[in-house]
Amino acid sequence: MVSTNTVDTRTRILAASSELFRRQGLAGTGLKLVAQTAKAPFGSIYHFFPGGKGQLAEEVIRSSGALYGNLVMSIFDACPDLLTAVDVAFEGAAESLVATDFADACPIATIALEVASTDEPLRIATADVFASWIDAGVARLADTGLSEAARRELIIGLITSLEGAFVLSRAMRSTEPLIAAGRTVRCAAEAAIGNKADQGPVGVE
Amino acid sequence: MVSTNTVDTRTRILAASSELFRRQGLAGTGLKLVAQTAKAPFGSIYHFFPGGKGQLAEEVIRSSGALYGNLVMSIFDACPDLLTAVDVAFEGAAESLVATDFADACPIATIALEVASTDEPLRIATADVFASWIDAGVARLADTGLSEAARRELIIGLITSLEGAFVLSRAMRSTEPLIAAGRTVRCAAEAAIGNKADQGPVGVE
DNA sequence: ACTCCTCTTGATAGATCGTTCTATTAAATT
DNA sequence: AATTTAATAGAACGATCTATCAAGAGGAGT
Numbered sequence: 001m002v003s004t005n006t007v008d009t010r011t012r013i014l015a016a017s018s019e020l021f022r023r024q025g026l027a028g029t030g031l032k033l034v035a036q037t038a039k040a041p042f043g044s045i046y047h048f049f050p051g052g053k054g055q056l057a058e059e060v061i062r063s064s065g066a067l068y069g070n071l072v073m074s075i076f077d078a079c080p081d082l083l084t085a086v087d088v089a090f091e092g093a094a095e096s097l098v099a100t101d102f103a104d105a106c107p108i109a110t111i112a113l114e115v116a117s118t119d120e121p122l123r124i125a126t127a128d129v130f131a132s133w134i135d136a137g138v139a140r141l142a143d144t145g146l147s148e149a150a151r152r153e154l155i156i157g158l159i160t161s162l163e164g165a166f167v168l169s170r171a172m173r174s175t176e177p178l179i180a181a182g183r184t185v186r187c188a189a190e191a192a193i194g195n196k197a198d199q200g201p202v203g204v205e
Numbered sequence: 206m207v208s209t210n211t212v213d214t215r216t217r218i219l220a221a222s223s224e225l226f227r228r229q230g231l232a233g234t235g236l237k238l239v240a241q242t243a244k245a246p247f248g249s250i251y252h253f254f255p256g257g258k259g260q261l262a263e264e265v266i267r268s269s270g271a272l273y274g275n276l277v278m279s280i281f282d283a284c285p286d287l288l289t290a291v292d293v294a295f296e297g298a299a300e301s302l303v304a305t306d307f308a309d310a311c312p313i314a315t316i317a318l319e320v321a322s323t324d325e326p327l328r329i330a331t332a333d334v335f336a337s338w339i340d341a342g343v344a345r346l347a348d349t350g351l352s353e354a355a356r357r358e359l360i361i362g363l364i365t366s367l368e369g370a371f372v373l374s375r376a377m378r379s380t381e382p383l384i385a386a387g388r389t390v391r392c393a394a395e396a397a398i399g400n401k402a403d404q405g406p407v408g409v410e
Numbered sequence: 411a412c413t414c415c416t417c418t419t420g421a422t423a424g425a426t427c428g429t430t431c432t433a434t435t436a437a438a439t440t
Numbered sequence: 441a442a443t444t445t446a447a448t449a450g451a452a453c454g455a456t457c458t459a460t461c462a463a464g465a466g467g468a469g470t
Binding site: 113158176181 | 228229230231232233306307308314315317318319321322323328331332335336357358359361362363364365366367368369370371372373375376377378381382385386388389390392393395396397
């Protein structure tokens with residue numbers, strides 16, 4: 001009942017983990033540092049996450065994955081059309097990357113690569129997040145009049161370009177990859193809209 | 206003089222590290238496992254790499270980065286034109302990913318994300334590799350008649366799409382992201398070639 | 411007052427990490 | 441043959457990791 005002015009300990013642990021995991025990876029982040037960053041007692045981690053690091057990581061993946069998906073999707077809500085949404089998405093990503101000294105990119109990409117071949121439950125969690133992003137994007141693009149296959153291809157192209165651009169931009173400490181990737185996706189989007197009339201498969205053999 | 210039928214120990218350590226690092230990350234791979242995988246005595250790691258894990262990782266990044274760059278670049282040599290090269294590159298990546306049970310993708314992407322904000326020497330190493338890929342690609346596309354800026358944008362778009370598609374494909378255990386990313390890059394390449402005559406900026410306002 | 415119950419707190423265990431160390435064997439050089 | 445160098449081999453060290461444990465603080469309800 002008493003509304004404490006401080007945030008929930010559990011939430012603090014989750015937030016600290018999310019930030020640390022995406023900056024230095026899952027295996028590279030110790031729980032001691034998590035507790036310290038969250039200003040939480042060490043034992044509280046195992047109080048709220050009895051499943052240990054695995055459970056903590058899975059909740060981080062799913063919660064921050066959903067959060068980031070909503071963030072990107074809100075850009076599409078705020079933009080009049082698809083093309084400007086693509087531009088704004090990549091420009092916004094570039095800005096926030098610079099603002100955080102090239103640290104805060106995708107919250108789950110680092111974890112996804114780490115666990116893809118080593119931890120099946122966590123791999124599934126990252127796969128679920130990516131799948132939900134794709135589904136949300138396909139639904140969001142319904143008003144474009146494109147076929148579902150075309151929308152799916154487009155949104156996957158956008159996500160993959162964004163993810164890959166994060167890799168290069170963080171490594172090179174430059175927004176150039178993000179800008180170039182944005183232009184690439186824009187080209188694909190323009191082509192898709194231009195070919196709207198075509199019904200059949202896209203492939204030009 | 207005597208040509209041993211076995212490979213150099215140093216090379217074995219490097220190869221084992223490269224494979225392990227890209228599958229389970231840098232922080233997630235212990236040197237004990239490296240020695241064991243390389244069938245090398247543990248002490249030999251520090252004999253050949255006195256700088257420890259850092260030196261080993263840097264050599265892995267630079268050597269396997271150069272190797273992978275040459276691999277992708279050889280596709281462009283074997284293809285008659287840019288468009289088919291793009292197709293072959295993404296299809297080949299999809300095939301080799303399936304062949305290795307979605308394990309062997311880009312040899313340095315996982316490391317790049319891990320070290321981007323935590324280890325400056327290694328971050329620089331990954332940045333150097335990406336920069337060399339871009340430079341090589343720009344040079345390779347010289348015969349397209351595109352401006353250097355256009356070539357650069359195109360090749361960065363290709364690399365970022367490929368990297369991002371690896372992330373999603375490995376996580377989802379599906380080649381769909383790689384296929385979709387390939388189509389996206391193909392669209393951008395077609396648009397670039399189509400606009401070859403235009404001299405000014407690409408933007409169609 | 412008393413009993414739950416949630417949460418806090420830090421010590422501690424046991425394993426593994428990167429690193430260093432000494433000792434031994436193999437090869438090359440003088 | 442003698443000596444130096446390269447490589448092998450793994451034990452040992454301190455630090456850090458995940459995970460567990462026991463003990464206590466604070467409130468709510470009876």
